[in-house]
Amino acid sequence: MSAAASALAGGPKQQASTDLGEIVSRARDGDADAWGEIYKRHAPAIYRFCRRALPTREDAEDATGEIFLKLRDRLAQYDPTRPFSAWLYKVAANHCWDSLRRRRIRQALETGGIEEMPLEHPDPGELNRLVDQQSGEQIRRALDKLPARARMALVLRYYADMSYDEIADALGVRRAFVGVVLLRARHQLREIMLGQGRV
Amino acid sequence: MNPISGSHYDEMTLLLFIEQQLEEERAAGVRAHITACEKCRRLHDALEGESALLRSAMREEEEPVPARLLQGPGPDHGIPWGWLLGLGSAGAGAYTLWAGIFEPVVRQAGVAGLGQRNLVATFLFDSVFWKGWESLMDFSQFLALATLGSVAAYFWRRAGSRRTPTAALLLAGLLGLFVSAPVAYAASETRKGDSIKVGESETIRGDFFAFGNDITIAGTVDGDAVLFGRAIEISGHVKGDLIFFGHMAQVSGQVDGDIRAFCNTSTLDAAVGKNVTLFSEDFRLKKKASIGGSLTSFNSRLSLDGRVGRDVFAGFNRGQIDGFIGGELKARGNELVVGPDAELAGSARFRGEKEPTVSEKAKLAGKIAFERLSERREFNAFKFFWSQLISLAGAMAVGIIAVLLIPGLFSDIVKSAQRPGSALGLLIWPGLPVLAVFVCFTLIGIPIGVGALMIWCMAWYAAQVFVGTALGELFLGRAADRKGLFLRMGIGLVAIRAVASIPRFLETPRLTSFLLILCLWILIGAWGMGAMALAIHKRTRPEPVF
Numbered sequence: 001m002s003a004a005a006s007a008l009a010g011g012p013k014q015q016a017s018t019d020l021g022e023i024v025s026r027a028r029d030g031d032a033d034a035w036g037e038i039y040k041r042h043a044p045a046i047y048r049f050c051r052r053a054l055p056t057r058e059d060a061e062d063a064t065g066e067i068f069l070k071l072r073d074r075l076a077q078y079d080p081t082r083p084f085s086a087w088l089y090k091v092a093a094n095h096c097w098d099s100l101r102r103r104r105i106r107q108a109l110e111t112g113g114i115e116e117m118p119l120e121h122p123d124p125g126e127l128n129r130l131v132d133q134q135s136g137e138q139i140r141r142a143l144d145k146l147p148a149r150a151r152m153a154l155v156l157r158y159y160a161d162m163s164y165d166e167i168a169d170a171l172g173v174r175r176a177f178v179g180v181v182l183l184r185a186r187h188q189l190r191e192i193m194l195g196q197g198r199v
Numbered sequence: 200m201n202p203i204s205g206s207h208y209d210e211m212t213l214l215l216f217i218e219q220q221l222e223e224e225r226a227a228g229v230r231a232h233i234t235a236c237e238k239c240r241r242l243h244d245a246l247e248g249e250s251a252l253l254r255s256a257m258r259e260e261e262e263p264v265p266a267r268l269l270q271g272p273g274p275d276h277g278i279p280w281g282w283l284l285g286l287g288s289a290g291a292g293a294y295t296l297w298a299g300i301f302e303p304v305v306r307q308a309g310v311a312g313l314g315q316r317n318l319v320a321t322f323l324f325d326s327v328f329w330k331g332w333e334s335l336m337d338f339s340q341f342l343a344l345a346t347l348g349s350v351a352a353y354f355w356r357r358a359g360s361r362r363t364p365t366a367a368l369l370l371a372g373l374l375g376l377f378v379s380a381p382v383a384y385a386a387s388e389t390r391k392g393d394s395i396k397v398g399e400s401e402t403i404r405g406d407f408f409a410f411g412n413d414i415t416i417a418g419t420v421d422g423d424a425v426l427f428g429r430a431i432e433i434s435g436h437v438k439g440d441l442i443f444f445g446h447m448a449q450v451s452g453q454v455d456g457d458i459r460a461f462c463n464t465s466t467l468d469a470a471v472g473k474n475v476t477l478f479s480e481d482f483r484l485k486k487k488a489s490i491g492g493s494l495t496s497f498n499s500r501l502s503l504d505g506r507v508g509r510d511v512f513a514g515f516n517r518g519q520i521d522g523f524i525g526g527e528l529k530a531r532g533n534e535l536v537v538g539p540d541a542e543l544a545g546s547a548r549f550r551g552e553k554e555p556t557v558s559e560k561a562k563l564a565g566k567i568a569f570e571r572l573s574e575r576r577e578f579n580a581f582k583f584f585w586s587q588l589i590s591l592a593g594a595m596a597v598g599i600i601a602v603l604l605i606p607g608l609f610s611d612i613v614k615s616a617q618r619p620g621s622a623l624g625l626l627i628w629p630g631l632p633v634l635a636v637f638v639c640f641t642l643i644g645i646p647i648g649v650g651a652l653m654i655w656c657m658a659w660y661a662a663q664v665f666v667g668t669a670l671g672e673l674f675l676g677r678a679a680d681r682k683g684l685f686l687r688m689g690i691g692l693v694a695i696r697a698v699a700s701i702p703r704f705l706e707t708p709r710l711t712s713f714l715l716i717l718c719l720w721i722l723i724g725a726w727g728m729g730a731m732a733l734a735i736h737k738r739t740r741p742e743p744v745f
Binding site for chain 2: 040043044047048051052057058061062064065066068069099102122124125127128131134136137139140143154155157158159164179180182183186
């Protein structure tokens with residue numbers, strides 16, 4: 001998930017990356033100031049990630065705090081050869097998805113119907129019109145109305161830039177179905193946006 | 200794969216192409232096709248536009264990050280002072296609770312006829328209701344097991360299991376309860392009906408359970424007898440314990456074990472082998488009656504004309520003693536009269552509003568020590584604050600354990616406590632015990648009913664922790680980390696105790712003060728139970744995936 005690292009750290013430069021490596025290393029050795037620095041750098045992005053993935057602002061605030069508690073506990077498990085942001089988002093994604101799962105999301109539907117995605121070729125003109133008419137706020141409002149898994153899949157892919165492998169791991173689906181989950185989520189989003197437009 | 204229908208690629212393939220998820224050979228085919236096919240190229244572009252829109256919409260910072268998150272986690276000094284202080288005070292509180300309250304009560308219970316057993320254990324675990332737990336026998340063993348289980352669950356979570364063990368533990372506990380429950384009914388006989396009678400020549404093998412209007416035992420019960428009825432009459436022989444709940448009871452036969460009862464009017468004219476524990480409006484121990492062990496009774500009117508082999512521990516409005524007490528007498532009440540036929544072999548102490556009236560003919564081992572209970576209490580500031588500190592430490596310990604074991608649920612309950620829906624607790628607080636008592640009246644429902652009552656008691660106690668944390672967050676805002684959470688919990692719990700102390704400092708009459716404080720704790724219990732119900736509902740509510 002190198003893309004996530006770069007996209008979400010706000011355009012990392014070589015110097016910043018080197019700094020981050022040192023800071024993480026110091027935090028692993030128990031340096032409280034280093035940990036504070038990691039928190040300051042990443043907490044806003046993680047909060048926004050949680051805000052997109054979870055139903056309410058309060059949920060996102062709580063989840064951000066809990067994720068950083070987990071991160072501090074697990075810092076020793078971090079493999080420094082991998083991008084720190086990737087690891088951070090993996091922990092955050094797992095936490096958010098666990099949080100949603102604990103609310104008894106129906107597991108029977110986890111992969112149900114996934115293979116039945118019809119092979120369609122929608123009208124590009126209609127899709128273009130829909131995309132052109134929507135503002136960011138309308139998209140976010142529609143996202144909030146999506147079922148948990150669909151929203152989570154879109155957030156992992158288009159906010160956190162996670163790879164299909166990582167999304168499959170986080171959502172507990174086979175990698176081959178990630179594309180279907182994403183496309184189905186986009187269809188649902190379009191339906192909601194069309195509904196909003198009619199209203 | 201070729202384009203569908205031999206002419207165009209489907210949306211799925213184009214999306215995978217955009218997302219660079221196709222194998223190179225297949226991607227090359229798609230690339231070549233969209234160059235030539237306008238319809239597929241337009242769909243490709245539209246999908247790309249949609250992806251870009253999704254990315255930008257999600258990354259727009261339309262609302263600020265909460266200030267408390269930006270403040271950061273705060274410096275970590277390496278030494279968890281908060282933890283040390285919390286656990287230290289909890290430990291000190293636990294020790295003081297034991298040394299200052301439980302141990303004397305246990306000693307007192309021994310004096311009062313509950314043997315050398317723990318009072319709580321006797322009530323909860325040593326009755327026929329709970330025979331399946333007899334192997335535990337002792338409340339401290341139960342606590343030790345519960346603590347071990349809690350620690351194990353905590354380490355299980357820390358070991359990285361992503362599936363919370365709470366549900367599994369709860370399930371295991373309930374399973375254990377139901378597996379153990381049938382033991383209570385092994386070798387027992389149950390009768391239900393308007394009028395139930397065990398005839399003179401009849402012998403019940405094992406324990407006997409009866410639910411009826413009029414219950415008469417003229418024959419023999421080989422085991423324990425547990426009776427729920429309006430009018431109860433025992434003229435036969437109960438070889439085990441006798442436990443009854445009724446309106447009017449007359450026991451004139453023989454009971455080899457203990458008697459434990461809740462009854463409006465009770466008359467005992469029997470030979471009881473062991474001890475008697477009785478809650479009754481009126482209680483009379485008749486002249487010919489004898490209790491081999493001790494008597495513990497709480498009544499409005501007590502008349503003790505018979506013989507008690509060991510100690511008497513009694514609370515009453517008016518008490519009259521005209522019989523024999525082999526051990527100590529410890530009584531508390533409004534008025535005590537010691538008649539001419541009374542014989543007290545041990546020391547006697549009475550705490551009441553009036554000095555006891557003692558007949559000159561009464562045979563006493565010594566003067567009855569009298570302590571007058573005044574309407575206005577003497578306020579001992581040190582004792583008061585120390586007891587508050589202990590109570591606070593206990594509640595904090597429960598809160599800390601709850602946060603460690605069920606952080607997610609804890610957070611949900613606290614959030615629910617900040618919502619108006621938690622007023623639902625005003626129905627749950629009175630409703631659950633009423634329901635539990637009704638369930639108890641069916642035989643199979645006894646373990647469920649008793650279990651529900653125990654859960655209700657625990658929930659009432661735990662409610663202060665959730666309500667306290669919610670109040671703390673109301674004062675200081677949401678906590679960013681656990682230290683902050685514990686700080687808010689502590690502040691909230693202190694605030695609750697501060698409000699509960701107001702009647703004491705205003706020196707309101709005792710009854711008014713008691714009622715005010717009770718109302719406050721009922722309100723907190725209802726509030727917390729409502730929050731728990733909401734949080735559990737939230738977690739068990741199914742959400743659609745697709």
